[in-house]
Amino acid sequence: MGKVILTGDRPTGRLHIGHYVGSLRRRVELQNSGEFDKIFIMIADAQALTDNADNPDKIRQNIIEVALDYLAAGLDPKKSTIFIQSQVPELCELAFYYMNLVTVSRLQRNPTVKTEIQMRNFETSIPVGFFTYPISQASDITAFKATTVPAGEDQEPMIEQAREIVRRFNGIYGNTLVEPEILLPDNAACLRLPGTDGKAKMSKSLGNCIYLSDTAEEVAKRVKTMYTDPNHLRVQDPGNTEGNCVFIYLDAFCRDEHFAKYWPEYHNLEEVKAHYRRGGLGDVKVKKFLTAVLQEELEPIRQRRKEFEKDIPAVYAMLRRGCEEARAVAAQTLDEVRKAMRINYFDDEALIAEQARRFAEQAAK
Numbered sequence: 191m192g193k194v195i196l197t198g199d200r201p202t203g204r205l206h207i208g209h210y211v212g213s214l215r216r217r218v219e220l221q222n223s224g225e226f227d228k229i230f231i232m233i234a235d236a237q238a239l240t241d242n243a244d245n246p247d248k249i250r251q252n253i254i255e256v257a258l259d260y261l262a263a264g265l266d267p268k269k270s271t272i273f274i275q276s277q278v279p280e281l282c283e284l285a286f287y288y289m290n291l292v293t294v295s296r297l298q299r300n301p302t303v304k305t306e307i308q309m310r311n312f313e314t315s316i317p318v319g320f321f322t323y324p325i326s327q328a329s330d331i332t333a334f335k336a337t338t339v340p341a342g343e344d345q346e347p348m349i350e351q352a353r354e355i356v357r358r359f360n361g362i363y364g365n366t367l368v369e370p371e372i373l374l375p376d377n378a379a380c381l382r383l384p385g386t387d388g389k390a391k392m393s394k395s396l397g398n399c400i401y402l403s404d405t406a407e408e409v410a411k412r413v414k415t416m417y418t419d420p421n422h423l424r425v426q427d428p429g430n431t432e433g434n435c436v437f438i439y440l441d442a443f444c445r446d447e448h449f450a451k452y453w454p455e456y457h458n459l460e461e462v463k464a465h466y467r468r469g470g471l472g473d474v475k476v477k478k479f480l481t482a483v484l485q486e487e488l489e490p491i492r493q494r495r496k497e498f499e500k501d502i503p504a505v506y507a508m509l510r511r512g513c514e515e516a517r518a519v520a521a522q523t524l525d526e527v528r529k530a531m532r533i534n535y536f537d538d539e540a541l542i543a544e545q546a547r548r549f550a551e552q553a554a555k
């Protein structure tokens with residue numbers, strides 16, 4: 191069995207740099223490493239609908255935005271199959287069977303679902319589809335026999351749930367499915383990039399995001415107002431680099447080469463941090479450097495996006511081909527699943543012969 195990637199995003203908005211360092215940048219590297227036999231990148235519209243049932247237009251509008259962000263970031267449809275979840279109905283069928291393998295209490299214990307329920311104020315009015323989305327996500331992953339899921343830390347409980355389902359399925363029905371593994375960012379700052387206000391997570395509703403498609407001016411403005419150390423009032427004061435957004439972003443984005451190019455007084459981030467901690471280094475200078483680093487990474491993405499935006503029908507055509515490819519693979523897995531579960535009645539000549547014999551014997555008695 192080869193190495194297969196499946197991962198994806200909910201199309202509820204344009205992708206931001208949290209998505210980028212948490213997973214997207216890594217996907218592009220993995221795609222270009224040539225180490226994987228197959229790469230599937232899914233726009234999870236059906237999952238997005240689990241908490242946006244009354245707002246399908248939001249999902250509809252954002253599918254193209256996410257597809258453009260993917261292409262702009264460097265995902266290449268020649269190497270990666272980019273597809274839309276709802277266009278692969280096999281995924282629903284698989285989820286329906288998996289539902290029998292998971293208990294309600296197991297879902298209630300899922301930490302990601304727990305926090306999401308709190309964030310959305312669902313309390314007692316949790317949609318069943320939302321509550322069960324970890325099962326649907328297990329289908330997304332296993333339908334492609336994915337071995338590897340590059341994703342952020344918040345997806346860990348989902349992958350664990352998928353692994354449990356695989357073990358249970360294979361235990362009951364025989365070895366059919368593949369147990370996936372999560373691939374987390376190797377850099378701690380990338381695990382959970384905070385919003386520009388220092389709040390836990392980037393989120394559109396908090397207005398604390400830097401989007402991949404933001405203009406250079408928008409990025410510069412966001413960095414200017416970024417949360418730093420509230421006690422670092424004067425340049426000569428010692429500053430704290432822990433929990434300081436500017437430094438967390440630098441941890442996620444800057445490389446030693448950036449210093450020679452944009453800030454030759456220092457050789458690496460450790461030197462800058464040491465200076466900031468001892469006092470004598472102002473936020474403005476650090477922010478100026480961060481802006482330069484971000485622009486260097488984001489400018490090529492922005493440019494590529496502009497090119498792809500010129501031919502939107504071509505992007506939809508690419509997605510359509512991706513859906514067809516994905517569907518063929520999922521259908522193959524579903525054939526195997528139905529066979530393992532012994533619900534492939536019409537393909538099973540032995541079954542028909544056996545039943546015919548049974549009834550013939552009965553009639554002869």
Ligand code: TRP
Binds near residue numbers: 234331
């Ligand atoms: N839950 C993921 C998110 O919120 C999106 C997603 C859906 C996904 N299915 C997946 C991620 C399968 C990895 C694998 O971003």
